[in-house]
Amino acid sequence: GNVKVFNFTISKGSYAPDGFNRNVHLINGKFLGPTIECDKGDTIVINVINELDEDTTIHSHGISQLGSPWYDGVPGQSQCGIPSNGTFTYKFQVNQSGTYWYHSHLKTQYVDGLSGPLIIHDPDDPYIKDYDEEIIVLLQDWYHNDSKTLLTYYLSPESHGREPSPDNGLINGKNSYNCSFAPSGSSNCVSNATLAQFNFVQGKRYRIRIINNSAFTAFVFSIDGHSMNIIEVEGMITQNHTVHRLPINVGQRYSAIVTADNPGQFWMRAEMETKCYNYVSPGLNPLIKAIVTYNNSTDPPSSTAWNENVTDCVDFNASDLKPYNTQNVPDANLNFTITIEFYKDKKTNITLGTLNNSTYVIDLKYPTINKVYDNLTQFTADQNVFSIEKNNTVVDIILQNYKTYEHPFHLHGHVFWVLGSGGSGTTPDYNNLNTKDPIQRDSATVPALGWTVLRFVSNNPGVWGFHCHLEWHVEAGLVAQFVTQPDLIRQLTPPDDWKALCPQQHSKL
Numbered sequence: 001g002n003v004k005v006f007n008f009t010i011s012k013g014s015y016a017p018d019g020f021n022r023n024v025h026l027i028n029g030k031f032l033g034p035t036i037e038c039d040k041g042d043t044i045v046i047n048v049i050n051e052l053d054e055d056t057t058i059h060s061h062g063i064s065q066l067g068s069p070w071y072d073g074v075p076g077q078s079q080c081g082i083p084s085n086g087t088f089t090y091k092f093q094v095n096q097s098g099t100y101w102y103h104s105h106l107k108t109q110y111v112d113g114l115s116g117p118l119i120i121h122d123p124d125d126p127y128i129k130d131y132d133e134e135i136i137v138l139l140q141d142w143y144h145n146d147s148k149t150l151l152t153y154y155l156s157p158e159s160h161g162r163e164p165s166p167d168n169g170l171i172n173g174k175n176s177y178n179c180s181f182a183p184s185g186s187s188n189c190v191s192n193a194t195l196a197q198f199n200f201v202q203g204k205r206y207r208i209r210i211i212n213n214s215a216f217t218a219f220v221f222s223i224d225g226h227s228m229n230i231i232e233v234e235g236m237i238t239q240n241h242t243v244h245r246l247p248i249n250v251g252q253r254y255s256a257i258v259t260a261d262n263p264g265q266f267w268m269r270a271e272m273e274t275k276c277y278n279y280v281s282p283g284l285n286p287l288i289k290a291i292v293t294y295n296n297s298t299d300p301p302s303s304t305a306w307n308e309n310v311t312d313c314v315d316f317n318a319s320d321l322k323p324y325n326t327q328n329v330p331d332a333n334l335n336f337t338i339t340i341e342f343y344k345d346k347k348t349n350i351t352l353g354t355l356n357n358s359t360y361v362i363d364l365k366y367p368t369i370n371k372v373y374d375n376l377t378q379f380t381a382d383q384n385v386f387s388i389e390k391n392n393t394v395v396d397i398i399l400q401n402y403k404t405y406e407h408p409f410h411l412h413g414h415v416f417w418v419l420g421s422g423g424s425g426t427t428p429d430y431n432n433l434n435t436k437d438p439i440q441r442d443s444a445t446v447p448a449l450g451w452t453v454l455r456f457v458s459n460n461p462g463v464w465g466f467h468c469h470l471e472w473h474v475e476a477g478l479v480a481q482f483v484t485q486p487d488l489i490r491q492l493t494p495p496d497d498w499k500a501l502c503p504q505q506h507s508k509l
């Protein structure tokens with residue numbers, strides 16, 4: 001493979017993605033980072049210059065980091081933060097392909113714009129002859145306050161555990177906002193900002209890569225007048241499957257082929273699923289739109305939405321997808337049950353999340369992988385560590401959600417098979433798990449008051465985060481970590497500049 005070098009200067013600035021001007025994070029002076037693009041087998045190099053007044057990291061979401069666990073970018077788990085005015089280089093080979101993204105994993109930084117797409121092409125992709133061009137569609141919710149202010153409120157008694165409601169949503173960093181809802185006297189808002197626009201050429205077939213990099217919001221994605229042929233879920237090629245409306249939760253990605261066979265002017269729609277919000281910002285219009293045009297016109301389309309009779313906004317379930325290549329799903333030889341709950345701390349009156357009754361507390365100065373190198377084998381309860389000693393152990397994760405809110409869980413360093421999931425009670429339906437042809441991915445939803453069973457092969461020595469990808473819930477403590485094959489971790493030699501990030505010198509490093 002080739003070496004692909006990307007230089008990221010991370011800074012703060014002001015920007016108005018939807019007409020409302022606010023402080024944001026920038027990469028190379030731009031809101032939303034550049035697309036990292038390469039071929040399977042290439043080596044990605046990201047040179048980070050941190051011009052923020054605090055630490056930062058870059059995590060490549062969905063990348064396995066096989067043999068390079070120290071480049072996974074998770075503070076407290078796989079690295080110490082890159083300090084203010086410091087530099088750091090991530091360097092890893094990718095032996096996978098598909099649709100990914102990268103984001104800061106430090107506190108809530110990505111909520112302020114520190115993220116971007118990461119696309120890995122495969123010359124042997126079985127669908128490569130079925131499309132002519134590629135389009136990236138990055139969906140996200142958007143707040144008009146900076147995330148630090150929102151987090152302070154969320155982790156205070158006043159919030160009663162109610163997560164901050166977004167003020168808007170963005171498609172490829174754009175949308176408009178009705179400024180009459182902006183705080184009174186704010187002169188920093190301009191209504192009718194420009195929407196994202198996609199210029200179709202009649203007859204062309206587009207591979208649309210849809211990424212949800214929200215802090216808090218699931219979307220239902222559709223394009224008026226055009227059906228979508230799903231071919232990929234998070235790096236796994238699927239048998240093609242036609243849908244009109246595609247639900248996509250936080251951290252998830254899909255590729256779909258769309259044929260430009262219906263000339264005209266159409267809305268692309270991303271409906272925010274606000275039904276689970278504890279409250280909704282008054283100015284929020286949950287229907288996020290972009291323009292699809294065959295004649296480069298910016299005129300607003302008059303197209304109407306697909307309106308099948310759907311229950312619960314969902315006419316497609318990811319379990320309808322089938323892998324393109326048949327796989328053998330091995331039997332599990334280890335399982336972990338993880339319960340998801342929230343509680344109000346009696347002393348502080350702050351609402352926090354728990355996994356197996358334990359709220360994760362980040363140890364920024366002494367990440368778990370450093371502890372492994374120092375031969376520490378016991379971890380404090382607030383680290384939510386699950387240890388797997390033997391390489392190639394087949395692990396089941398049984399998630400039981402006691403909340404009336406769904407949680408999109410993401411596993412680092414691996415893909416898992418989604419064996420089953422249900423929403424009426426937290427006891428898994430073990431007799432009806434799909435071990436024949438489940439899809440494999442890295443981000444899956446645990447339904448409200450429900451369960452999900454995930455299976456993965458632990459064959460990648462490292463420290464791997466496993467957490468709800470709703471960013472507010474990360475901060476509330478819904479985070480665990482798998483320590484896989486610590487003996488093999490200790491045989492991997494970490495790079496010197498990585499060691500130098502941690503303030504303490506530990507014995508083995």
Ligand code: C2O
Pocket residue numbers: 059061103105251410412465467469
């Ligand atoms: Cu998108 Cu722990 O990450």
